[in-house]
Amino acid sequence: MSQEPAVSAETASAKARPRRTKRTETSTSSQLHQQPWQTLKNPYKPIEIIYEEQIEQIHNASMRILEEVGMDILDDDARALMAKCGAKVTAGSNRVYFDRHLIMDYIASVPELFTLHARNPAHNLQIGKNFTNFGTVASAPNSSSMDGGRRAGNQADYQNFLRLMQSLNILHFTGGYPVEPVDIHASVRHLDCLADCVTLTDKVFHAYSLGRQRNRDGIEIARIARGISDEQLDQEPSLFSIINSSSPLRLDQPMLQGIMEMSARNQVIMLTPFTLAGAMAPVTLAGAIAQQNAEALTGIAFTQMVRRGSPAVYGGFTSNVDMKSGAPAFGTPEYVMAAQISGQLARHYKIPFRSSNVCASNTVDAQAAYESTMALWGAIMGGTNFLMHGAGWLEGGLCASFEKLIVDADLLQMMAVYLQGVTVDDATLALEAVKDVGPGGHYFGTAHTMARYKDAFYAPFVSDWRNFETWQEAGSPTTYEHAHKLYKQILQNYEPPPLDAAIREELDDFVARRKREGGVATDF
């Protein structure tokens, strides 16, 4: 034996790795290597943070909240419908009480699985069971890039986010406006923005619930985009809207109107209470989740009061706040547990589950990455069917970052590989290869390796696997810088998806007409 002490074999091999002068094929080359569009299914058993008995305890607490505390329902039509359906409504009050049997009866008709149609049928989504789908960041008031810094949301950035979403196969849908383009007047913003969703992308998109007319316009744009009749649209969910309850225990008018407009047309409502433990919900996770559950089930039951069998999704967004400052925290261990418990609840009720990829960091640093990766594990192993804010979210949602979108897309592709699992059969067990190579040999260049090496492993977008010296010679680039180059390159190579000329004309006419009508009146 050699008497020379050495570092352990765990690093010895790494030391010996060949030094390359150039990375011959990098993620920043002109051709983007990415996974194909894929319909993802999660083959693993979701992580269960609490026992079924504890799920029942949370359920019971939620039901007592609805029976004993009630919800404030801030719309006359909604209260009238709830009263008609059996909820306890008192004239002159917003407060509505719900019996547990009423809630359970209504939520029973939510479909466990449904198709959400895109204008390109190849991009239709399956929502429910063990399917999972990934979307962009949504609703950020600011956007940022390494060269342009942080700025107020604007149309140019908004459109570029759509182009990135369309270009990246791992992104299944636009989760709302990735950034709010405040340079478009609010009266017509939804018209321009949703028209962009149709012309710049061919994937599923979202309409905000901000008054009945905007939902109606969104539904019409979704119908035009698909070139179908009203009747067909009513059979085929083609648009979704996120409904946030105004926690604690309130549903406000625009949200209730959104449910009434969307569910009446069989379109998708995703009911997501914004229950930050310690602020709008109890400081204890169990209590915050019980409140989330009460709010979510009320809204979901209401979708069924509007139209039995219309698609609805259970959204979990419970997180904690920084108790020193009140700032929301994301991607924390508490967030992960809340997401996974929310998944348990959604499955308990047989309702599809929405979660998110979130972080609180102000830049694309280690914090952004570990908080997002934590949130992703919470979502994926919580059994999420629909991942909002999947790519691009920074600053607790206050900023959509172009570079973060690329890093997240890389993470989502890694998750997709993880969900593909491992094949165990004679070919992969490779006994013949092991016999050929034998003790002390190596597998580079064997037939078994050569036949598989090109696609054997995931090749990431931004991970820099060069050795230190080569990396240093290249200027010591961080992930942030790699992501910056890549997003620019994707935008450069972007091509809009084909769109039927007649549809394009109908869409333009509709938007022009609605703009002539003033869009939706505002008081400014």
Next chain:
Amino acid sequence: MSQEPAVSAETASAKARPRRTKRTETSTSSQLHQQPWQTLKNPYKPIEIIYEEQIEQIHNASMRILEEVGMDILDDDARALMAKCGAKVTAGSNRVYFDRHLIMDYIASVPELFTLHARNPAHNLQIGKNFTNFGTVASAPNSSSMDGGRRAGNQADYQNFLRLMQSLNILHFTGGYPVEPVDIHASVRHLDCLADCVTLTDKVFHAYSLGRQRNRDGIEIARIARGISDEQLDQEPSLFSIINSSSPLRLDQPMLQGIMEMSARNQVIMLTPFTLAGAMAPVTLAGAIAQQNAEALTGIAFTQMVRRGSPAVYGGFTSNVDMKSGAPAFGTPEYVMAAQISGQLARHYKIPFRSSNVCASNTVDAQAAYESTMALWGAIMGGTNFLMHGAGWLEGGLCASFEKLIVDADLLQMMAVYLQGVTVDDATLALEAVKDVGPGGHYFGTAHTMARYKDAFYAPFVSDWRNFETWQEAGSPTTYEHAHKLYKQILQNYEPPPLDAAIREELDDFVARRKREGGVATDF
């Protein structure tokens, strides 16, 4: 309703978060807020990547490898013992074949759970079942810090890593030399380094298997540190050694001698094949894991041939290489699946499971964080009992980073919170608080919140939750910079743990004597 479009409630609340002028209590204040020392148990069911039937297929492939291909056993004494125990050894050859019944018979006596003793009994570790323990990076040839850059391993850095390990309660053990101090001559390096483990820390430590004498010295130092007799040491595992097979399918002399020295004294062997798929193992994960399993079980069976019932641990380290360059990749989806399948195998054999927190990044950027967080989820939800390289690993193990150690310690604390789970009872369900606050109220300042807010949520070391403007005014610090400040501060506040004067004297005498004897002879 307001006609003014707004960003969704999901971001509206974040927008409204109060702006602080100063972070009043930060992780970089002079007092370190950290979790207490804790014995961690994982209450969740580990993720199962493959079915039990597929575990059997991998098991069967491993057994066929050992029966039909065999292992090269590069030590005469080891082969002689194996032959005596029933393995098929041919005179004049290193090749040894093992019957599956022989392997299964020997591994059956490995304890499912054992105590690994520290010189401070409060820091004893439980290894096995659903206990989990976190250690430092080990065996890096280089170290780095933001101010000092990257440099060859040296004693000053080595000692500082030990001080950080001792100071951070979330770190349960030293996983080897965090960085290799090459400024100490190899003949006496193990003496100085292990003496430092005893004087600078009071936690569990590791001895390298680099020739019989070094293991003997390590065992004697562990005995002296605990102030116990040889007989007691033989009953109480107090030292561990990582054994890496020289994949494919070889165990070299220093490693075999390490097993013979350590197992004979009932000390802990952690058998970890370094099976990089596509390099030292088949390019297919199933094949790489089958080979890992063959190598691990051979080494573990050998521990039992040396001494029945001696503690051994199943190490999983299978990862993939970058097929473009041959560079090892870490924290990839393939790595995560391999870790979790390794955990399935270890549980199948009822042997404690060792995994790692690894990454390939060259700096403390987003890549380092997402690769490490991925690896951690692989380990934790793979049911690891012993996490090597838990804090500080960069560059595929070629560098121990002071800042990465802090970021990782933060991640490990988050994992500890995650493993604590959620309490569901009347107090946490908080129905009374919900009633008190009612719809539209808020929970800041309620009695339920006030009684709990200080410890309600994990307060991270380095996550910066300030809003963008405040963060920008503070100079836009990244996680890397926060970690840099914190490690300096911890070192400044470090105090060595108490050590009995008689033990100190015996230790010093032993080290002095062994140095006078020349330590371990080298040829340089």
